[in-house]
Structures are given as structure tokens and as C-alpha cells.
Amino acid sequence: MALLKVKFDQRRRVKLAQGLWLMNWLSVLASVVIFSLGLFLKIELRKRSDVMDNSESHFVPNSLVGIGVLAFVFNFLAGKICYDALDPAKHAKWKPWLKPYLSFCVFFSVALFLVALCCFLMRGSLESTLALGLKNGMKYYRDTDTPGRCFMKKTVDMLQIEFKCCGNNGFRDWFEVQWISNRYLDFSSKDVKDRIKSNVDGRYLVDGVPFSCCNPSSPRPCIQYQLTNNSAHYSYDHQTEELNLWLLGCRDALLNYYSSLMNAMGAVTLLTWLFEVTITIGLRYLHTALEGVSDPADPECESEGWLLEKSVLDTWKDILENLKKLGKGNQVEAEGADAGQAPEAG
Template sequence: MEPVLPLVLPLRLRIRLAQGLWLVSWLLALASGLTLLCSGHLLVQLWHLGTFLAPSCPFSALPKVALAAGTLALGTGLVGAGASRASLDAARYPPWRAVLGPLLVAGTAGGGGLLVLALGLALGLPGSLAAGLEEGLGAALAHYKDTEVPGHCHAKRLMDELQLRHHCCGRHGYKDWFGVQWVSSRYLDPSDQDVVDQIQSNVEGLYLTDGVPFSCCNPHSPRPCLQSRLSDPHAHPLFDPRQPNLNLWAQGCHGVLLGHLQGLASMLGSMLAVTFPLQALVLVGLRYLQTALEAVGGVIDEEGETQGYLFPGGLKDMLRTAWLQGGAAHRPAPEEVPQEEAPPKEGLPEA
């Protein structure tokens, strides 16, 4: 059977292959290191912003898979650099001959598979991020007042930190605060008739106001920030509520977080797209180098031409042989049928 993709490698080409493979392996190590940094940074950001992301959102799987893929790619780059460096010295190459084959199989199946999976997640998962943030931010606004409820006592602090750090207000704008009760019930006086009327005016029994928390205010503005009675045109004669002059953050937190996380995911996807072809080059180069050196006993400076290849036989013949061998292994052996004994001859009657 003819080998798959054979390549004739004389002495000069073998040496150049080993030198070029050493360079590409270090490029793979560099790219995979940057992939690890990008995936680690995205994982830390998701850890900080996990409160505002729905638990059912699968976006958090992207940095985890990318971390595993980047780790295996880094190992492949270091192995490729070490093997190509050792192949130039006949005394240092023998230890690599026994482990290079299993390492190539593991790098192709494990590293290549994880890289393809991470690339698919980087292309597909950012689309689910918008719905996850929509649900998570809605729950954060609803639990803003629950400062004494177990499990939600930190919702107010986290939402205030989010709005101050990312310069945003509400889910899509400051008017989102008008539809939720964000004032804790312990600050409401049940004997105050205005409070009672405000609660009874809502079918859900919530204390709704046309105001926003202090974290929506821009502290760098030279004018005072308006936090209450924002929809009343007579409450603030010098300000027009229809114009963006209320000294509040204009952007909603949904758009800010969506752009931030999708930007990190795009950067991670770019690094994965660079890492994948580099890993493929390293694995293919190592395979050609391994098969070429096996033909000359592991001595790269042996005179004469050798042949490198990816597989020792044709894929069609290999698959046919494997199929026939598998079928023969599962086919029951024919049972030996015992020969029937000849019936005894009846004695002839005597005359």
C-alpha cells in the first residue's frame, strides 16, 4: 500500500524541517500562552459579573474549554520545540522515539478536538449572551431592595458597584428603575399616607417611584444630579426630562456589559483562530520528521534521501482492512459438524 501524502526529504530538507519546526513550535507556545491569558481574563470577568448573568446561560463554558485547549496547545508547542531540537543531535533523539508517537496521537485527538470545540463555542455562544444578561439584570433590579433577604443581601451593593464602575444605569436606561421597587421596605413609613397611596396605586402592591439610586449619578458632572420625580416636568423647572441633561449615566448596563463581554470573546476567538493552524502545522511537521528519521534510524545527518508521510498506507485500504478484521473478529467460527455414521448393514437372509 502506498503511504498517504509522501514527501521526499533529503539531508538538507530534513535539517530545514527540524529548524523550521522549532520556530513554529515556539510561535505556537506564544499564541497558546496568549490564549490562556485571554481565557483567564474572560473567566475572571465572568466570575465578577456572574450575578448579572442568568444561571442557564452557557457562555461561561467558553473560557473553561479555551483554558483546556490553550494548555494542551502550549504542551504541544513545548513538545514540538524539544523534539525538533533533539532531532538535530543523534545522541539526544533516542528518548523521543518511544514517546513521540503517543504524544502525536494525544495532541491530535485531545488538543485538536478541544481547539475545534473552543472555536465553535467562540462563534456560537456570544449570541446567547444577550438573553442571559437580559434575565440576569432583570433579577438584579428586582432584588435590589432585598438587603435583608438571605441570598440577595449583596444585590444592592453589587448593582451599585456595577453602575459606578461601568457608567451605566438600569438595564436599558434609567427609566427601568421606574418599574421596580428599589427602595427597601424598612425605609418606608406605613403610617405615611403618601406611602400608602403609592403602594395601593400599583396592582402588585409595590412602592414604585420615578426615581433612581445614587449610583446612576455621574459624579464628574458640575451640576447636581436629579434622582427623584424625573418624569414630573414641573418638579425641576431648569431641567427638561426629555433631554439628556439629568446628569445620569445615559447607557444601560445591558449594552455596556454585552459589548464588554463580546469584545473579550472576540479577542479570545481571534487567538484560538491563530492557535489552531499553528498547532496543525506543528503536528504535521512532527509526523513528517518522525517518519523520515525512522527510515534512517533516528540519525538526521544520514546521507541519502528518506521519505516522510502521514500514514503508512492508503486511507481506503486501511479502513477496508480494519473493517474486514473487525468483521472477522465478530463472525462466529463455523462449528464442526460431526460426520454421520453410516447405517449398519442389515444382514441378508440366509438362503
């Protein structure tokens, strides 16, 4: 017995086809938006690729770009199908392709939903990518004379200024790396020698941060060196006084920025998915309603449309049975190919 059966007359079939045609063109516009969002996210990630550890973060924008292209093609074709549906001569050309097309639409809807889900779930992998990438960026901050790393200082400084952040998790991360280049150190100075000797790795570590960590809104001139030495500055207590540095770590700042972008993109993709599911259901009803017209010469006659030809359980059983037959068919072909091989000469 058919599932969710609905009666259609000529007027309702026309209205359904026209409504689906309009919805498909709206979905074409939505697919362009999804494609553009994926492209924008990809550009934003590439801007800061120097402080990201790997290319896994590009999976979501690549998926959005790909699904946007597919959505454009599918909805363009669906719009054409709906436009031709009420012309018997034109509809006859589409008739053999409608069932396979509807099957592809179902798989496409599943893929669209998974992409939307990935937009919401990518925060974890992005966090680890940023943590390691920023750590390396800070480590190479001083290498302004090293090929391939000479722009790292500018990249990190611009990042901290733009996102109002400092360090990986906070400003204290700069205490653990040598961010001052050796070319700007006076190795004849006793203070420099003592600092380098006191460190096992032979690095020049200071309780200071780069200028880009300074908050220009602070009323006090920026204190970026000897941050933990109260006696080095007048009327200063680093434990109680609010520092004039950005307190937010760059990992959290970037993570919040990209997460808000991907959440918005996920919401748009999810709305498009709901639209696509509605269109697929409408196409199924239009297809079965046109198939049910008993007399093509009488377009005014009533017909029935349905979502599934059988119940959900029976349809699922048929799908499993077809998959089993397909598997057995492949197995028989493989055995036949093995049997047809000539025995090797001894």
C-alpha cells in the same frame, strides 16, 4: 501515491527539525498566554456572578484553561521530539509513539479550533444570562437586610458606576421594580399609602432611579426622582431634554465588555491554532523524511517526506474501513460475552 511529496537531504532535515523545535517553544509560550487569558476571563465573570443567571458562561474560560494546559504539554513533547530527531539513538525511542502522537495532534487541533469558535459565538448565551441576572439583581436591590442579598445594592451600584450604565435595558427599568427598602418608607404618609394601593402587587414604585445612575459629567445637578414630571423641576422637559443619567443599559455595557474580551481571546486562540496546524504538518514531514532514510549509517542520503501516504479519498476510505472493523470487533465481543453467560435457573 503519497500526497504532497517533498525531497529532503541532510541539511533540509536539520533545518526542519530546528525550525519545528523553535516553533514548538513559541507555542509553549502561546499556551501560557491562552491559559492566562482563560483564567483572567473566569475571574472577570466571577466578579459579576451575582448579576448572571447561570454558570454556562464559564464554559469558554474553562475551555481556554484546559486547552492551554494541553497545548503546553503537547508542544513541550513535540519540542523534545524535534530536538531528539537528528540523534538516531534518541529518535529510536520516540519512533513507536510518533504515529499515535500525530493522531492526537490532529484531534487537538480540531478541539483548539472549536474553542476559538466558541469565543466568537458565545455572545447569544451570555446576553440571555445577563438579561435574567440583571433583572434579578435589580429586584433584590432593596433587600439590604436579607441574608444572601445584603450586598446586592452595592454590587449593582458599583456596576452602574464602573460601566456607566443604568438598569437592564435602560433607566426606565427602575420604574418597574421597588428598589427602595420598606424600612425607609413612612407608611403613615398618604403619598406612600396611595402609591402602594395603586399597584396590584403592593409595591412602592416611583419614576426614579438610584444615585449610581447619575452622570457626573452633566452640568446640571442630578435629577433622579420624578423623572417624568416636568413641573417638579425648573426648566425641565423629560421628552426633549438630554437626561443627566447614563442612557446605556447595563446588559449592553457588560455584553460589549465581555464580547470584546472574548473576540480578542478568540483571535489569539485562532492564531495559535494556525501555528499548531503548521507544526503538525511539519512534524508529519519530519517523521516521514526520517522514516524514508534508506541507510541509517549514511545520514547524508536523500529521503522523501509526505503529508499523506495515499490520496485524500483513499485515506478517508481507510479511516472509515478501520472504524467499521472496530465497530464489528466490539459487536463480536459483546455477543461472545452474552453467549458465555450461564442460563438462569427456572
